[in-house]
Amino acid sequence: MENKNTKILVVEDDENLGKILSDYLKVKGFDIVLKRDGEAGLKGFIENDIDLCLLDVMMPKKDGFTVAKEIRGLKSSVPIIFLSAKTMDEDLKMGFESGADDYITKPFSMEVLMLRIEAIMRRINQIEDNLLHKKEFDINDYKFYPEKQLIIKGDFEKKLTSKENELLRLLCMYMGNVVDRNDALNMVWGDDNYFNSRSMDVYITKLRKIFKEDENIQIINSHGKGFKLLVG
Numbered sequence: 001m002e003n004k005n006t007k008i009l010v011v012e013d014d015e016n017l018g019k020i021l022s023d024y025l026k027v028k029g030f031d032i033v034l035k036r037d038g039e040a041g042l043k044g045f046i047e048n049d050i051d052l053c054l055l056d057v058m059m060p061k062k063d064g065f066t067v068a069k070e071i072r073g074l075k076s077s078v079p080i081i082f083l084s085a086k087t088m089d090e091d092l093k094m095g096f097e098s099g100a101d102d103y104i105t106k107p108f109s110m111e112v113l114m115l116r117i118e119a120i121m122r123r124i125n126q127i128e129d130n131l132l133h134k135k136e137f138d139i140n141d142y143k144f145y146p147e148k149q150l151i152i153k154g155d156f157e158k159k160l161t162s163k164e165n166e167l168l169r170l171l172c173m174y175m176g177n178v179v180d181r182n183d184a185l186n187m188v189w190g191d192d193n194y195f196n197s198r199s200m201d202v203y204i205t206k207l208r209k210i211f212k213e214d215e216n217i218q219i220i221n222s223h224g225k226g227f228k229l230l231v232g
Contacts, residue, residue, distance in 0.1 A: 006121065007031040009050045011041030011067065012083065013059045021054065024110050038062025045071050046223070049180050050078060052117065057084035057095070065098040072099040077177050079120045083108070128173065137172040140217050140231050144172060151210060158210055163188060167203050171219065171229035180226040 008030050012018035015036070022034045033048050035041040039061040045053065053071060055064040062070075068080050079101040084091065086105075095103045102116050137144040142153045149165040151158040160168065166188045170179050185192035185200060204219060204227060211217040218230045 005031060006051045007033065007048060008117075009033045009035070009041065009045055009048065009053045009055075011035045011038065011044070011054070011059065011064070012056045013037055014056070020110075021113075028114060036060075038064065038067045041067050042070055046074065049183070049225070050075075052120065053078060053080045054113075055080060055082055057082055057086055057091070065094055068095075068098040068100060075177055077124075077174070079124060081113075081116060081120070131173040132169075134173075137169075137175075139172065139211070139229075140214055142211065142214070142217075144168060146172075163199075163203050164206060167200070168207055171207075171227065175229050175231060178222045178226045178228050184226065 006029075008025055010018060010021050010025070010032055012021060012034075013036050018034055018036065022032045025032050033044045033050065035044045037060040041055065041059070042062065044050075053068070055067055057064040059067075064082055064084070068082070071078060071080065080099055081102045081104060082095045082100050083104050083106060084095070092103055101120055104113060104116060135145065135147055137146070139151075142151055144151050146165060146169045149160040149162065151160065151168075167184065170184055170187065181197065181200070182192045185196050189196040189200065208219050211219075216232055220228050220230060222228045
């Protein structure tokens with residue numbers, strides 16, 4: 001499994017365990033953001049483009065369940081694994097209700113943790129691959145056909161340029177979630193330099209104009225990090 005550039009947020013108040021987790025995952029090729037309490041963990045999530053979260057449950061300032069709910073409010077698709085010594089059924093229920101993809105009880109082996117992470121990342125990659133090859137997206141009353149580079153609504157038809165098409169495909173794949181600027185630039189333009197960044201802003205404006213007649217469709221800037229397609 002290729003782990004390069006996959007960024008994991010580890011929030012663990014036990015200094016020794018946090019370091020062990022961080023060092024182990026770095027050896028496995030992951031990029032790690034390590035925090036010691038819930039408030040710092042949430043801040044670390046906001047400031048970084050996180051692909052997966054490992055959250056301790058019992059932490060200072062904010063517990064893991066609270067942090068998970070707040071992370072879900074910011075990015076609903078990011079996978080979350082809880083690490084906890086709490087094994088009661090009620091704790092497991094609270095974990096999954098707050099948005100967990102998995103719940104691992106302490107003590108645990110690093111090998112088991114790695115298997116759980118890989119299983120989740122495989123599932124996410126499969127979903128992304130399916131979306132990448134999806135032939136049709138519904139954008140409210142509009143139909144978007146990426147393979148034809150075409151948007152249709154009733155008698156309205158709009159043929160897209162290749163850049164418009166790929167950018168809109170990305171926004172549709174992650175509808176309701178932020179598409180990171182640098183990720184979009186690297187995937188659509190092949191480079192995240194200044195000139196390509198300005199070019200992308202122009203194409204975002206063009207896409208907004210296509211949907212300007214429908215107030216329920218918005219392409220918004222998100223915290224300076226990227227763009228989000230909102231429908232409804």
